[in-house]
Every structure is written in C-alpha cells, then in structure tokens.
Amino acid sequence: MGYRLSKIYTRTGDTGETGLADGRRVTKDHPRVDAMGEVDTLNSQIGLLLADLAKQQTTHPGLAEIIEVLAPCQHRLFDLGGELAMPDYQALQAPEIERLEAAIDRWNEEVGPLENFILPGGSRLIAQAHVCRSLARSAERRCQHLNAVEPIRDVGLAYVNRLSDLLFVAARVIAKRQQIDEVLWQAAAKEPQS
Incomplete structure (x- = not known):
C-alpha cells in the first residue's frame, strides 16, 4: 500500500459518490462504504478508550x-478497512x-461468570468500553450486510465479531481492576394483577 494522500479534498465526492481503491465509483450509502464507515467509527472510539485507559493506568496499573x-x-481495524476498500x-x-480469543478467555476467567445483565456504566472507562462494544456489533451488522451483496473474507467477519466479545469482557475486567461495582440491570416493577 504505497498510495498516500497528498491532497485531502478532491471535490469528486460532492455528487454523493466516492471512489474505491479498485477504481469503481459507488454511492456514499453503498453497503461497502457503509461498512468502511462503521469500522472507522469503531476505530475512533477505541482510540478514545485507549486514551482514557492511558490516563488512568498510573492509578490503576492493571x-x-x-x-x-x-x-x-x-x-x-485499519487492515479490515483496507480490505473493505480494496476487495483483493x-x-x-x-x-x-x-489472540483476541486468548485474551477473552483470560479475562473471562478473572471476572467469573456473568450472573445478571449489566448496564454500560459505573465509570467513564467502563461505559466507553461498552460504546466500543456496541459499535463493534454495528460494524459487524454492516459487514454482514455487505457480505450478502458482495462476499467478503470470513476472517474479517469473525474478527469484528470476536472484537465485540473482547470489548464486552474488557468492560467487565476494567470494572474489576478499578474496583467498581458493575451496574446490574433491574427489571421494571410489575403491577400486581387483579
């Protein structure tokens, strides 16, 4: 991948189309562009999570x-974006x-079994990990939608699925290492039946 951008704007997308690396022009709401965008959004949010983790690691070495x-x-994720932009x-x-599965297994053993549904909260880090998890699920749905139209490699689909699992367990392990109680879901109170 020797191509680098020397100019940020080209004006070629002003009509609602964009160019793919294989030379095709597609609409900006094409499933491929949609999947690329969702993967990019996920990557940006993981960057925010990493920045927040870096700030906290001095007080929480774990x-x-x-x-x-x-x-x-x-x-x-950038690699996956490249695969989406350049199908070959x-x-x-x-x-x-x-690698992701090994981390999931290690962390899952540390936090123990999930006994209740948990909500995204407790600390900013925990909530941000859940934001990333939900965006990973969205990216997975977009990639699956694209796959139904134009097949993509199984490894990309598996990766984004496993990443969402990793982010869920990461939220739980962050809570444990910060010594913050997970926010447990409480069902709405049921009205007594007469």
Whole structure:
C-alpha cells in the first residue's frame, strides 16, 4: 500500500459518490462504504478508550495490560478497512482472532461468570468500553450486510465479531481492576394483577 494522500479534498465526492481503491465509483450509502464507515467509527472510539485507559493506568496499573491487548486492534481495524476498500487486498489473518480469543478467555476467567445483565456504566472507562462494544456489533451488522451483496473474507467477519466479545469482557475486567461495582440491570416493577 504505497498510495498516500497528498491532497485531502478532491471535490469528486460532492455528487454523493466516492471512489474505491479498485477504481469503481459507488454511492456514499453503498453497503461497502457503509461498512468502511462503521469500522472507522469503531476505530475512533477505541482510540478514545485507549486514551482514557492511558490516563488512568498510573492509578490503576492493571489497565496497562488492557491497553496492550486493545492497541493492536486499531491497526487490525485499519487492515479490515483496507480490505473493505480494496476487495483483493488481504491483511487480516486467523492468528489475530486467536489472540483476541486468548485474551477473552483470560479475562473471562478473572471476572467469573456473568450472573445478571449489566448496564454500560459505573465509570467513564467502563461505559466507553461498552460504546466500543456496541459499535463493534454495528460494524459487524454492516459487514454482514455487505457480505450478502458482495462476499467478503470470513476472517474479517469473525474478527469484528470476536472484537465485540473482547470489548464486552474488557468492560467487565476494567470494572474489576478499578474496583467498581458493575451496574446490574433491574427489571421494571410489575403491577400486581387483579
């Protein structure tokens, strides 16, 4: 990938179309562009999560390991974006999914079984991890929609699915390492039946 942008605006998208790396012009709401945008949004939100984790790691040293696991995810999401922009480009590999699964298993063992539904809250870090998790699910849906129209590689679909699982468990492990109680869902009170 030797191509670099020398000019940020081109005026070629002013009519609602954009160019893909393979030379095609598609509408900006094309499923491929939609998937690329959702992956980019997820990547940006993970960047925010990482910045907040970095600020907190001096007072909570256990957060450093979470940074080590999540930081490469931004690069892999950029790889996925490249694959979406250039259908013949292949960057993501199965060992990256295995890396996420190993972290999920390790962290899940640390936090223990989930006994109730939890809400995104308790601290800014926990909530931001849940924002990232929900955006990963959205990116997965967009990628699946694209896959129904124009098939994409299975490894990309698996990666974004596993990343959402990782982010869910990351939210739980952040709570544990910050010693913050998870916010448990409470069902609405039912009116007594007469």
